[in-house]
Amino acid sequence: MNEYDSNRIAALAEKINYIRTKDIKETDCYVLNTCHIREKATDKVYHDIGRVKKEFRNKKKPIIIIAGCVAQAEGEVLLKKESYIDAVIGPQSYHEINEIIIKSEKKSNKINSTEFNVIKKFDQLNLLKNSNNKISSFLTIQEGCDKFCKFCVVPYTRGPEHSRSLDEILLEAHQLVDRGSKEIILLGQNVNAYHFEKLKLSHLLIELEKIKNLKRIRYTTSHPNDVSTDLIDAHKNCKKLMPLLHLPVQSGSTKILKDMNRGHTIDKYLKIIEELKEKKPTIKFSSDFIIAYPGETEDDFNKTVSLIKKVKFINSYSFIYSSRPGTPASNMRNVDIKTAKERLKIFQNVANNIKKDYRKKLINSVSEVLFENKIKNEDKYFGRDEYFNSVIVSSKKNLTGQIKKIKIKQHNHNTLFGEILSDCQKDKKIKEEYAA
C-alpha cells in the first residue's frame, strides 16, 4: 500500500511542479513514506534523515516530510527530536501534501497533519488520474481496520475501515488498463472486509472482470472472518481472479489466536481452506505467521508447524513477535529470545522444505506467465505465473505485457526459470545456462 500511496503523493505534488527524482542531490523536497509494521521503523527514519543531512551538509536543506504510519504513530516525537524534519503527515492526510509543501517553502512552523480524513483524501485522489503505467498495478479499495488484533498498530495508524465506492474504483481501474495495466492487485489492510452500501468484494470482482483488456485480478490482504460464501463462489466463477489466496493466520494454535483477538479458530480457518479448495481445486495459499507471540508454549508452536505441514502454504512469511508501542500486546511478557529464535529456525526450515518440494514439482510443468519487464542489459524477461511466482525466460522478442505458456526448467529459492513453450525444443542449451 505504501508503494501505491507514494505514487499518489508524487502525482499530487506534480500539480505544484515537483517532479519525482531518483537523484538525492537534486531534491528540493524529500518525502519519506514509512511503514510501522516492521521492527525499528522509527530508528530507520532517523537513519534516513542522517543520510540526507550528510548529503546536504553546507548546502540549502530540502523540505523534509515524513509520511505514512510512523508519522501517524510518532509524529509529535519525531518533530521534537529531529529539527531537520519540517512536517509529518499521516496516511489519511496525504492529500494535503501540496499545502504542506507550500507552507514549508515559506518556512512556516513545523506541521503535524495526522487527522483521519480518509473520505476527504479519496475525494481528492478521485480528481487525480492514476497515471501508473505498470503491467501489474495496485489499486486501493479499502483502508483501515476495525479488528484490533492485539499486536497490530494498523487500527491506530490507518484508522477505522473505509471502503471506496464501486464507481471510484472502476474509474481508476479503467484508467490503469487504458495505460497498459494487464493485472490489478486490489489493496486494503482488510481487503475482503470491503463493503460499499450493499456491495461486497465479490461484487467488485465481478464488475472488474468485465473490463476487456484486464487479464488478471488479485487482492490482498484478507482476514479469515471476512471470507464469505459469495467470495468463495467468486473464486470459482471469476476466471480472471488468480488462484492464489494470501490468508494470514498468524498462529496454528486456537488458544493463541484468542489471545491475539483474531476472532477465529483454527478449525474455522481450515474449513475456509477446504471450502475454497472444493470450489476451486487449483487454489493455493500463502500466509503470515508470528512466531513466539507472548504466551506461546511449545505445544502452541508445534500446532503452528503442524498447520503449515497440513495446508502446505506455497509461501509462509514468518517473523519473531516484536511489540509495537501502544498495542495491548506490548504489555504482555515476551517469550525469551533464545527460544523465539530456535522456534523461528525450526518453522522456517519446515516452510522452506514445503516451498522447495512445491517448486521441484513445477519442473517440466507449464505455467501461464504475464511478463512485466525486460531485465536490464539482458535478453531476458521477468514475469509472474498465476501463483505470483517470479519467472524469468530468455527472449529476443519483446514479451512485456504478454501472457505466454512457459515450460519451467529450473528454479532457485525465489525464481523459476523457463522457456516459451513454442521455443522449448529449439533451445537445448537453456538448462546449462540456467544451471550456471
Ligand code: SF4
Ligand atoms: S486484521 Fe490485520 S490490519 Fe486489522 S488489526 Fe488484525 S492484523 Fe491488523
